[in-house]
Amino acid sequence: MEDKLRSIGDYSKIKMIQSVSGGDINQAYFVETAEQTYFIKTNKQVPADFFQVEAEGLDRIRDTKTIHVPEVFHYDIAHNDEEIYLLMEWVEGEKHTSTGKWLGEDLAALHSTHVGKQYGLDSSTFVGEIRQENLLFDNWLDYYREQRLQPQMNLAISKGRMSGKRLERMEQLLSRLDQYIPSKPRVSLLHGDLWGGNWLAGLKGTPYLIDPSIVYGDPLFEIAFTELFGGFPGEFYASYQSILPLADYYEDIKPLYQLFYLMVHLNLFGEGYGTSVDRILKHYTV
Template sequence: MKQVIQTSLYRLGDHSAIKAIQKISGGDINEAFYVLTHHGEYFVKGNNNVPPHFFKIEALGLDRIAQTDAINVPKVYDYNQPGKGETGFIVLEWIEEEVGNSRSVEQLGTHLANLHQHTADHFGFDQPTFIGELTQENHWRDSWVEYYRDDRMQPQLQLAVEHNTLPLKRRERLEQLLSRLDQLLPHHPSPSLLHGDLWGGNYLVGRKGVPYLIDPSILYGDHAFELAFTELFGGFPPPFYAAYEEVMPLPYGYEDMKPLYQLYYLLVHLNMFGESYGPPVDRILARYTEN
């Protein structure tokens, strides 16, 4: 990995000696490193078992968010599209983390709402993205319900069938729910730019308490979809939601829609980690379908 990092830094114009490479935590699927040279500091992620466009998509997402000037993300310095047997990597700005406070959380809510005010003409995205190691195929759709059903929920249903994580009753209820999503979700909310995978581990607080988003899986969709996921695994602190809603109120009926949006991420976790996520999937399906 050191040679991969050195070659990338040379390409960036940093020909100074590497003073330190320290392995750090960087998520469930990648190796991550803090790199210090005489010229600067870098955060590097690498993986030997990802598709060629894996880190390209991460870089694209970070750049798209950065272009809005709504919320901070690490700068992208370099990435590759590895061939067979090669290591994929991305080189990012090193963010020196600090302990956040209520002001940091408020800023995160405000800045995320500002991000969501950047919109497109259609729903979805023009190329595949990833959540964890799972590919998310994307298309541009005129209807949010169509995108959410056909590009997000149906592929997870099919993957669950392949992984044998859908007992008959669960599958019947999920198919029943998908057949009536058009009665439960808005067809034409504003197509907001979403981070797409926003849980507590995908933001950090840098110097002076400034929040940064990391590891995006971007799409254009209902901003309530993003907020629903932030509430799924423990939620964010209350000041985050209060600050968000000062800029961009949640839609009417949000509490009724929220479990439907959380269901997608629970299916993802069911497909990635197994039956421990089956019971919450079943509870949501029972709420919206007939026995």
């Protein structure tokens, strides 16, 4: 770890290294030197570009100048299964009474940025440990069906978690997805994995986004995921809608957007998420 810190110009003495929560995938540490504090993640069980993808996603969000993300100081690309490191700014603070409001406003500002007219992304990302292959599409419906739902369906089939009536309903839904998902919604830069554990409060309650899986797509896709597992205050939604009101059809398509994330969880964690997947499929099919 000393070598990694020296590589970014911090030659000062390490005062503290403390293990902290960093998700299910990585080892994570709070590191304090005489010069600065850091959040450092390490791993040797992930693809070589795992931390590079995370860093580039944070950079792309930062470039919009709409919402805070941690500064990235260094990331490794693995060679020969070596341990890799990601060095970032340590973000710490307490939630302010206005933190939820600021988060909603800042996310709406992020979603209001437009870069091009295509949906998807020009590179792959990760959702958890699963590599998310991306391409750029002129049509959001096609991207969502071909790059999101179909690959998760195929992965579930390979894992023995998609067969029988579940598979029949999934195939039926994909064939009629154009009845529900819009073809040309707003093109927004999305965090892409925004559940309650992927935002935190920094100094003076300023909200920060962490661990992105960026994509250009329908902002309702992002909002639907925030509602799936909780972790967002009511004022977040009110302030977001004061800038970007939710479309009239949002409640009709929200379960279809949540279906992607439930499929990811089905593939990562197993049949505990199968009932939720089945409930959505049953609602939209016969």
